[in-house]
Amino acid sequence: xxxxxxxxxxxxxxxxxxxxxxxxxxYELVMPSLDYRTGPYAPNGIPFANGYHDYLMxxxxxxxxxxxVPIKLVQCETAYNTKQGVECYEKVKDTxxxxxxxxxxxSTGITYQIIPKASVDEIPVHSMGYGRTSAANGKVFPWxxxxxxxxxxxxxxxxxxxxxxxxxxxxxxxxxxxxxxxxSAYGKEPIRTLxxxxxxxxxxxxxLAVDHPGxxxxxxxxxxxxxxxxxxxxxxxxxxxxxxxxxxxxxxYPMDHFLGVWWSGSxxxxxxxxxxxxxxxxxxxxxxxxxxxxxxDIKKHVYDTDKALGERDRIGEVLYNRGLIAAVYATxxxxxxxxxxxxxxVTPTMVRDGMEALDLTEDRLKELGLPDFTIPVKVTxxxxxxxRKVAIQRWDxxxxxxxMITDFYDTMNDIVDPLIEEDSSAYAKENNITPRDC
Amino acid sequence: MNPELLxxxxxxxxxxxxxxxxxxxxxxxxxxxxxxxIFNFAQGxxxxxxxxALYDFMAPGGWVDRWFGFTFPVWAxxxxxxxxxxxxxxxxxxxxLQYLVKQEPIILFMATIGLAYVxxxxxxxxxxxxxxxxxxxxxxxxxDWLWDNFNLYIEKLExxxxxxxxxxxxxxxxxxxxxxxGRALRAVADDHQAALSVGISLRTIWVIVWSVSGIVALVAGxxxxxxxxxxxxxxxxxxxxxxxxxxGGFTSVPGAIVGGLIIGVGEKLAEVxxxxxxxxxxxxxxxxxxxxxxxxxxxxxxxxxxxxxRV
Numbered sequence: 001x002x003x004x005x006x007x008x009x010x011x012x013x014x015x016x017x018x019x020x021x022x023x024x025x026x027y028e029l030v031m032p033s034l035d036y037r038t039g040p041y042a043p044n045g046i047p048f049a050n051g052y053h054d055y056l057m058x059x060x061x062x063x064x065x066x067x068x069v070p071i072k073l074v075q076c077e078t079a080y081n082t083k084q085g086v087e088c089y090e091k092v093k094d095t096x097x098x099x100x101x102x103x104x105x106x107s108t109g110i111t112y113q114i115i116p117k118a119s120v121d122e123i124p125v126h127s128m129g130y131g132r133t134s135a136a137n138g139k140v141f142p143w144x145x146x147x148x149x150x151x152x153x154x155x156x157x158x159x160x161x162x163x164x165x166x167x168x169x170x171x172x173x174x175x176x177x178x179x180x181x182x183x184s185a186y187g188k189e190p191i192r193t194l195x196x197x198x199x200x201x202x203x204x205x206x207x208l209a210v211d212h213p214g215x216x217x218x219x220x221x222x223x224x225x226x227x228x229x230x231x232x233x234x235x236x237x238x239x240x241x242x243x244x245x246x247x248x249x250x251x252x253y254p255m256d257h258f259l260g261v262w263w264s265g266s267x268x269x270x271x272x273x274x275x276x277x278x279x280x281x282x283x284x285x286x287x288x289x290x291x292x293x294x295x296x297d298i299k300k301h302v303y304d305t306d307k308a309l310g311e312r313d314r315i316g317e318v319l320y321n322r323g324l325i326a327a328v329y330a331t332x333x334x335x336x337x338x339x340x341x342x343x344x345x346v347t348p349t350m351v352r353d354g355m356e357a358l359d360l361t362e363d364r365l366k367e368l369g370l371p372d373f374t375i376p377v378k379v380t381x382x383x384x385x386x387x388r389k390v391a392i393q394r395w396d397x398x399x400x401x402x403x404m405i406t407d408f409y410d411t412m413n414d415i416v417d418p419l420i421e422e423d424s425s426a427y428a429k430e431n432n433i434t435p436r437d438c
Numbered sequence: 439m440n441p442e443l444l445x446x447x448x449x450x451x452x453x454x455x456x457x458x459x460x461x462x463x464x465x466x467x468x469x470x471x472x473x474x475x476i477f478n479f480a481q482g483x484x485x486x487x488x489x490x491a492l493y494d495f496m497a498p499g500g501w502v503d504r505w506f507g508f509t510f511p512v513w514a515x516x517x518x519x520x521x522x523x524x525x526x527x528x529x530x531x532x533x534x535l536q537y538l539v540k541q542e543p544i545i546l547f548m549a550t551i552g553l554a555y556v557x558x559x560x561x562x563x564x565x566x567x568x569x570x571x572x573x574x575x576x577x578x579x580x581x582d583w584l585w586d587n588f589n590l591y592i593e594k595l596e597x598x599x600x601x602x603x604x605x606x607x608x609x610x611x612x613x614x615x616x617x618x619x620g621r622a623l624r625a626v627a628d629d630h631q632a633a634l635s636v637g638i639s640l641r642t643i644w645v646i647v648w649s650v651s652g653i654v655a656l657v658a659g660x661x662x663x664x665x666x667x668x669x670x671x672x673x674x675x676x677x678x679x680x681x682x683x684x685x686g687g688f689t690s691v692p693g694a695i696v697g698g699l700i701i702g703v704g705e706k707l708a709e710v711x712x713x714x715x716x717x718x719x720x721x722x723x724x725x726x727x728x729x730x731x732x733x734x735x736x737x738x739x740x741x742x743x744x745x746x747x748r749v
Contacts, residue, residue: 046567219713222591225591243665246578251580252580
């Protein structure tokens with residue numbers, strides 16, 4: 001009996017040792033995905049999550065992961081709820097073996113909450129085109145990235161675009177520009193920039209808040225009908241976008257003077273309004289459509305092998321492509337980290353270095369199967385917002401297609417940079433942060 | 439007309455129309471509460487579920503299309519959705535309510551919370567979470583005639599919803615007052631025990647009342663779905679119905695209508711005239727505040743039954 005017990009213990013010990021060795025050698029790159037596939041914002045969360053998922057699965061299928069190291073995608077449902085999002089972050093951050101290499105919160109509210117946590121946990125956060133704008137200052141926010149552009153850049157570009165359409169920035173004087181915004185941290189982000197721009201160019205700024213979820217906006221659009229702003233911008237999300245576009249069409253507001261943030265410019269937002277949405281404009285930092293070589297690889301390695309979570313005919317939708325480019329940025333940062341630290345077993349700290357050395361050139365985008373998909377991105381120690389350029393896209397209701405109608409505009413540094421400096425300095429002071437030397 | 443006065447009228451009419459949309463949701467709550475004393479937390483999700491089912495019967499790419507290769511015309515899709523809502527009512531009674539007959543109202547309320555989550559989950563699995571543009575032929579956009587002749591902006595959809603609500607209330611009134619089942623429903627609402635003692639089957643009545651409530655949910659789902667597309671945020675319209683119920687009373691059909699109109703006008707006027715002074719987006723909480731003020735003076739709501747408890 002005693003002999004059996006000893007043998008049993010030895011066998012169990014040997015198995016445990018073998019198991020430990022095998023897991024130690026099978027290193028995986030943990031990439032969490034804070035999704036929202038349920039709740040009122042699911043129609044927007046699903047295509048983004050699918051794009052993110054599909055690109056990572058394609059790399060696993062085609063290349064065995066990044067540089068041959070498999071990716072372990074860890075999904076967690078936030079329902080676009082800040083509390084749930086923070087719980088997700090806590091749940092996934094220490095996932096073995098690598099810990100979370102990079103976190104994409106996909107919500108400005110969640111981003112604000114995890115900024116202090118991630119900085120302590122030393123996990124890079126990429127709030128791609130959302131989140132706290134002043135995180136662009138890498139000296140104060142070493143762990144937070146928001147490239148390729150911030151909300152403040154986008155607001156500045158919208159003013160620039162409107163100025164161009166009006167025949168020159170000087171013609172903005174006396175104009176009235178309304179902002180219909182989601183009454184949340186996200187929706188309020190562009191207000192200060194637009195106030196500053198209003199001071200500088202002499203237009204009247206008219207902010208109009210819409211409460212979550214935005215199913216009923218009659219009062220807002222009655223005010224727009226009464227005040228007759230020359231232009232309307234929108235910082236909306238979810239059902240708020242669809243209702244706003246329908247209401248705008250109902251009050252016969254000209255769609256070519258209605259300009260949404262890039263989170264208000266997907267197929268979901270315009271289709272319910274039918275022909276009424278024709279000509280609606282939105283910001284963009286990447287192309288729509290599934291005509292890029294990377295999409296062919298995704299179809300071959302993910303959809304043909306039944307690893308997809310979404311539907312094949314939805315590949316290439318605006319939010320799908322946004323999830324895809326988020327995954328491209330993250331995986332390229334990991335690849336960079338491997339090169340910089342000369343190891344394939346990278347950690348979140350190394351990936352932060354990879355993010356800060358990100359230099360996604362046109363040639364590299366071409367190699368990745370994304371020629372002319374987006375602009376090159378270069379991130380540095382002090383500039384975590386990258387190129388800060390924004391283009392405009394337009395909806396064609398008959399063809400049911402988005403198309404880019406402008407080149408990429410530069411931000412207005414004279415307006416946005418001082419605001420970033422002011423806000424990041426205030427954050428540093430409040431949190432006793434000594435800015436890094438970059 | 440003076441532009442300011444015109445704008446005031448537009449706001450009031452817009453508020454009345456929005457109020458009708460809230461009333462359509464509130465009616466479903468009232469029917470179930472009146473007959474069984476249950477506050478049905480799942481009413482908003484029932485609106486969503488009905489709209490999802492309707493869309494799937496008539497839209498290309500839905501279940502019916504994928505399985506059988508055809509879709510139903512609108513009238514048939516509506517009829518089939520009514521059948522779905524009746525089956526749902528039967529299932530709810532069979533698997534949830536019958537086990538909770540003698541429980542406290544709070545237990546039944548908790549059960550409906552669970553039901554809401556289950557229905558939402560089933561809806562997600564069966565129909566997907568995409569935004570579904572619903573077109574059952576209801577006219578959309580501003581009324582051209584009012585716009586051209588009076589420079590008034592009123593949505594055709596909301597005029598249609600108001601007319602539908604009027605028809606619905608009339609049909610419900612006839613159903614409750616003139617039919618045998620309606621009288622049985624009122625008997626159960628007045629006194630469960632007495633109704634049981636004269637041979638009225640509580641289980642049958644519950645199936646009927648949940649079915650009627652499901653049909654009302656379908657009507658609300660069609661109106662809201664036509665407005666914003668069918669999507670999961672539809673379930674949150676229940677939150678818009680709550681102040682209507684507080685104000686109008688949980689047991690009164692006319693109360694749901696009048697309450698909806700007062701809430702609709704009140705919140706729109708508040709948003710337009712007071713909102714700009716306090717940063718805007720006040721209509722959601724203002725509706726509750728308005729309802730609470732009424733509550734201070736009439737705890738049973740405007741048309742609710744007076745609560746008399748003898749100790």
